[in-house]
Amino acid sequence: MARVTRKNSKESEPIIHGSQKARETVWKSIARIQEKWGFNAATMARLLHTRPPTFHSWKEREEVPLSKLPLTPDMEVVVATIAIYRSLSAMFSNPQDQVAWLNAKHPAFEAAPIDFATKSSANLFQIRSYLEYVRGRGA
Amino acid sequence: MLHRIVEDQASRTPIRTITDTQEEYEFIETLIEGTKPEIEFTEHHYLIRTQFRYPLPVAPEYAARFRPPFFHRNVFYGSFERITACYESAFHWLRERVHVSNLTQTPEPRTHFETDFKDPYAIDICRHKNVAQIMNKNDYSHSHSFVEENQQASSIIYPSCRDPQHRNCAAVFDVATLGLQPGSMENMFFIYNAATKSCMISGPSFDQTLVIPWQVMS
Numbered sequence: 515m516a517r518v519t520r521k522n523s524k525e526s527e528p529i530i531h532g533s534q535k536a537r538e539t540v541w542k543s544i545a546r547i548q549e550k551w552g553f554n555a556a557t558m559a560r561l562l563h564t565r566p567p568t569f570h571s572w573k574e575r576e577e578v579p580l581s582k583l584p585l586t587p588d589m590e591v592v593v594a595t596i597a598i599y600r601s602l603s604a605m606f607s608n609p610q611d612q613v614a615w616l617n618a619k620h621p622a623f624e625a626a627p628i629d630f631a632t633k634s635s636a637n638l639f640q641i642r643s644y645l646e647y648v649r650g651r652g653a
Numbered sequence: 654m655l656h657r658i659v660e661d662q663a664s665r666t667p668i669r670t671i672t673d674t675q676e677e678y679e680f681i682e683t684l685i686e687g688t689k690p691e692i693e694f695t696e697h698h699y700l701i702r703t704q705f706r707y708p709l710p711v712a713p714e715y716a717a718r719f720r721p722p723f724f725h726r727n728v729f730y731g732s733f734e735r736i737t738a739c740y741e742s743a744f745h746w747l748r749e750r751v752h753v754s755n756l757t758q759t760p761e762p763r764t765h766f767e768t769d770f771k772d773p774y775a776i777d778i779c780r781h782k783n784v785a786q787i788m789n790k791n792d793y794s795h796s797h798s799f800v801e802e803n804q805q806a807s808s809i810i811y812p813s814c815r816d817p818q819h820r821n822c823a824a825v826f827d828v829a830t831l832g833l834q835p836g837s838m839e840n841m842f843f844i845y846n847a848a849t850k851s852c853m854i855s856g857p858s859f860d861q862t863l864v865i866p867w868q869v870m871s
Contacts, residue, residue: 529680539677540684546671583687590688596671597685603667604660605749608759618753622714640714646689647715650704651730652658652742653749 532582540592541577547599550609551616560632563591591635594642598631601645605653654836655731655770655823658742659700661762663840698834701768704729705828718788719809719824721797726804729825732813735765736863740816743852743865746843751850751867760842765856769832770823775808779821788814790871815870 529535548558559569572578580589602612616628622644623630623637631638645653668685672678690708705727707715713722720728732738742763750756778784778799786795788811803809807827812819825831841856850867 527676529676536680539672539680542673542677543668543671543681550670585688593684593688596668596681597688599671600667600685603670605761606756606759607761608757611753611756611759614753614755615749621752644714647707648745648749649660650707651717652745 532580534577537577537580540580540589540596541572541575543596543599544578544592545573545576547596550599551613552609557628557632561628561638562588562595563632563635563638564588587635591638594635594639597642598638598645601642601649604649605645654767655733655825655831656735656738656765656767657700657729657731658738658763658765658841660764661840662700662764662766662838663762696833697828697831700766700835701729701831701833702828716793716797718793718796719800719811721793721800724800726826729828729831731768731770731823731825732816733821733823737813737816737820737822738765739854739863740865740870741813741822743843743854744815744870747845747850747852747865747867747870750845754847756845756847758844758846760844763841763843764838765841766838767836768834769836770808770825770830772808772823772825772827772830774806775810775823775830776803776806777810779810779812784812788812790814817869 529539544558544562548555553561555569555573556566559566562569578589578592580592585593599612602615606612606615617626619626620630623641627641631641666678668681669678672681690706707727709725709727710723711720716722716724717728720726730741732741778787781787783795783799787799789795800806800809808823808825808830810821810823813822839856839858841854841859844853844855845851846853852865852867854863854865
């Protein structure tokens with residue numbers, strides 16, 4: 515049987531963890547989330563639990579410092595933020611509704627999720643787990 | 654046969670909206686999946702086995718009616734009729750919306766699926782003397798006590814407290830009682846009406862829109 519290959523073989527190569535392409539891909543995802551949610555750099559840095567100059571340097575280089583596995587604590591936060599985006603997008607098609615959910619005081623957290631999540635990385639992980647749980651229930 | 658409604662399976666790809674290529678999409682998905690617990694039951698379809706992947710024991714915030722805090726088993730919920738699945742799903746759907754102002758009326762696609770269910774050892778509590786307490790809409794203490802007293806149950810059949818007609822549902826602890834693959838699937842839409850705090854459900858197989866107010870559910 516003939517092997518099916520794509521025209522651009524470079525594009526069909528899987529992205530290797532720790533590679534330059536991996537670092538750029540994660541940054542691209544974060545930048546797109548920032549754009550969809552309309553957050554400024556300061557809010558995004560708070561959500562990612564990183565200092566504004568660090569976030570700025572990621573933006574300048576268009577990559578995050580994603581090394582080989584296991585994930586470092588700062589990259590665990592980045593992945594959790596992308597997971598939160600994934601859950602909210604599954605729950606709300608419209609990014610405006612995703613932001614409305616993040617900004618509304620939530621009974622489970624007694625705070626707006628965005629405020630709760632920016633207080634500590636443990637809180638951010640809790641929001642991630644909560645969203646994955648409620649999605650499973652039908653939210 | 655059990656019915657369940659889950660997020661849209663046709664366009665279940667939010668990560669595609671923040672990536673450009675299949676390789677980028679797969680990398681981000683793998684990165685996220687790598688930080689989640691392993692799925693234990695690989696022979697069942699994703700839609701069925703995924704309910705059994707939550708980290709155990711569950712903390713109080715992830716407790717459910719038949720999943721007490723610190724319990725050692727996950728649970729798959731299903732309804733014996735589609736309309737009951739609509740009410741059950743609408744409850745959890747509305748709970749993440751009624752506290753939010755300024756939500757749009759964007760139709761949210763959802764997928765309804767069926768799966769086989771066969772359990773001769775199921776515990777049926779529909780005529781249990783404490784069924785009213787076990788099925789209290791807001792207080793799970795009685796249902797948690799019941800589960801702790803029946804820890805080896807493979808499944809529990811109970812009357813829905815969200816469906817106004819209290820049609821039956823099942824809480825399944827043993828995935829072996831479920832079919833390996835989902836049966837028929839259909840798409841439907843949930844729309845939030847902020848003015849009435851209602852969930853409006855429609856789809857190709859619905860004769861008319863089903864309107865479920867939060868007031869009825871909570």
